[in-house]
Amino acid sequence: MKRGMLDFWVGLFIAAGVVAILFLALRVSSQSALPARSTYNVTANFDNIGGLKVRAPVKSAGVVVGRVTNIELDTSRYVAKVTMALDNHYHFSRDSSAEILTSGLLGEQYIGITPGADDKMLTAGSTFKLTSSAIVLEQLISRFLFSKAEDSGDKTNAGNQ
Amino acid sequence: MTDRTGNFFVRFFSAIGEPFTNAFIKTGFAGRFLLSVLRHSPTALTRFRLTMREIWFAGVLSVLIIVVSGLFVGMVLALQGYDTLSRFGASSALGVLVALSLVRELGPVVGALLFASRAGSAITAEIGLMKATEQLSAMEMMAVNPIARVVVPKFWGGVISMPLLAAMFSAMGIIGGYLIGVQLLGLDSGIFWSQMQSSVDLRFDVMNGVIKSIAFGIAVSLIAVFEGYDAPPTAEGVSGATTRTVVISALVILGLDVILTAFMFRGI
Amino acid sequence: MTSPLVQLDRVRFGYSDRDILTDVSLTIARGQMVAIMGGSGSGKTTLLRLIGGQVRAQSGTVQVDGEDVGKLSESRMYAMRRKLGMLFQFGALFTDLSVYDNVAFPLRERTNLPETVVRDLVLMKLQAVGLRGASNLMPFELSGGMARRVALARAIALDPMLMMYDEPFTGLDPISLSTIGQLVRELNDALGAASIIVTHDVAESLALVDYVYFLSGGRVVGQGTPDEIRASTEPFIKQFINGERDGPLPFHKPAPDYALDLGLEQPHD
Secondary structure, eight states, rough: OOHHHHHHHHHHHHHHHHHHHHHHIIIIIBSSSOOOOOOEEEEESOOOOOOOOTTTEEEEETTEEEEEEEEEEEETTTTEEEEEEETTOOOOTOOEEEEEEEEETTSOOEEEEEEEOSSSSSTTTTTSSSEEEOOOHHHHHHHHHHHHHHHHHHHHHHHOO | OHHHHHHHHHHHHHHHHHHHHHHHHHHHHHHHHHHHHHHTTTHHHTHHHHHHHHHHTTGGGGGHHHHHHHHHHHHHHHHHHHHHHHHTTOOGHHHHHHHHHIIIIIHHHHHHHHHHHIIIHHHHHHHHHHHHHTHHHHHTTTOOOHHHIHHHHHHHHHHHHHHHHHHHHHHHHHHHHHHIIIIIIIOOOOHHHHHHHHHHBBIIIIIIIHHHHHHHHHHHHHHHHHHHHSSSHHHHHHHHHHHHHHHHHHHHHHHHHHHHHHHHHTTT | OOSSSSSEEEEEEEEESEHHHHEEEEEEETTOEEEEEEEESHHHHHHHHHHSSSOOOEEEEEEEEEEEEGGGOOHHHHHHHHHHEEETTOOOOOOTTTHHHHHHHHHHHOOOOOHHHHHHHHHHHHHHHTOOGGGOGGGGGGGGHHHHHHHHHHHHHTTEEEEEEEEEEEEEEEHHHHHHHHHHHHHHHHHEEEEEEEOHHHHHHHHHEEEEEEEETTEEEEOOOHHHHHHHHOHHHHHHHTTTTTSOOSOOOSSSSEEEEESSSSSOO
């Protein structure tokens, strides 16, 4: 193996490896919505977070504006305290509401922010006042069945009178 | 009779214990060897030409098997994945399935297994033969440290080659998946790529895959140079060491993969 | 008389299960050519490794040019080895380098000479062993005798003070054998170096060297000039020189009684 040829092939090999990594980086994957860009943390308390996970997206009008960074149980009030990092570019009024939504029927859960109308904005460390919890399918079904049963119960009662 | 049972137990437990003692001694020797390799590692940079030659042997010569295997693995993933996903009407997620499997797991792991059997065994055989034919001794007598001159460039050549090969494996696999999914099974090309791109995370999936392949590269290269250096200087010794390189590398790669995966993807 | 170049004093060396050398003392003066003879497995090669510092003695001292090899730090050891040249049994040429690069190896690794000087030196050394014409060949293209001559050129590349030869005559045809023998003698006189030849080739080495040590069972069992050796009446030396099958060095390894081992006789106690 001549020196020049060895240099050539090794150079080509390293170039091909770098191209492969770039292909994986640029064509196959995308930077998660919030890269190293600066963020600010806000929290929201939910009665029930359902299947929400850390790193789940935070969306407003369908656009990803942040990620869930931490979930813990607030033992003073027994609610779930969810911390999320929002992109510094996006600001929401203080009376915005946060709710836990599901993409599709069985898809992953995410936090949706519905903006409010207040002039003051949420800042780092503030908390969403208005939240609505995840819809838990079992509860939904049992509530539905319960109300059905109640309905029919009312009807029989009415017939007896 | 009692003497015989006592004897039996002694023999039984020393038979169990002996492999462990040997393993400990060997691990200790490997640790000291690693330190020595690291201490002489600056040679790999100051005389980069030596390392380049080893990148040629470990990397360039492994490209063919890596690229072809990657392509096949990607194609099989697409065929199998399509069959399952289409039952749930989720065939649009085929790109995601292929890409995530490759980038997170198969690229680094299968890439490293192939690398161990192609390049690792060759490194062991070469060092072992140099030892058996007294070339390492001759070097030592010429006041040239064989670890700095022979082992260190081979080690770094392997460490540099492995992540590049794993990335090539993943990239070829995804292209294989594309060929099957889009060209053969008729999925929409735009959906294939955009679904993939929106679900695969650069830092979380791709970077962790690269980190895995770097870890495997270090492990396989170290095992390969160590087994070569530690091989008994005979023909059987070298062939045994070559086999051990492949076997131990495979076990270490898979074990390390469990540990790394547990740390990296636990949050999901 | 100046201090001897190599001096071993009551050296003991062994691996965990067995001793290779039990008690060896010998002296080699500057300019002297010494042969170390002994049967296979008598620790001759180990002796060279001790002098080169590749293994360290468990007790006793090994001195080379006034330095105690057993006590040198790694860097001092490498400095000491610059004074040594060693020819290995089968040459130990680097199989991935050409003849030229093999001879240039010690020059490139250990000196900062410009490439033109390296080239001149390599060609000089190859000329000395008569293989300047082979400089572009690869080691696998060489015959055994040629490979050993190239290895010799490589060993003398840096003009060592002490040359060590590990079985230089093994497996050579008579012509190559006498070529190597003469080369060894010429080089020794030209370099003004001392030489140690480990060998069991009696005739060739007795004709070459100035002094002979006999090793057996890990100790020196006889020594003298070639003439003294030829005239020796010591049973071991006689057995070795004349190649007798049985003598102080028995043909049979100690074993239980033959008939008993075959089961032809019952053990009687």
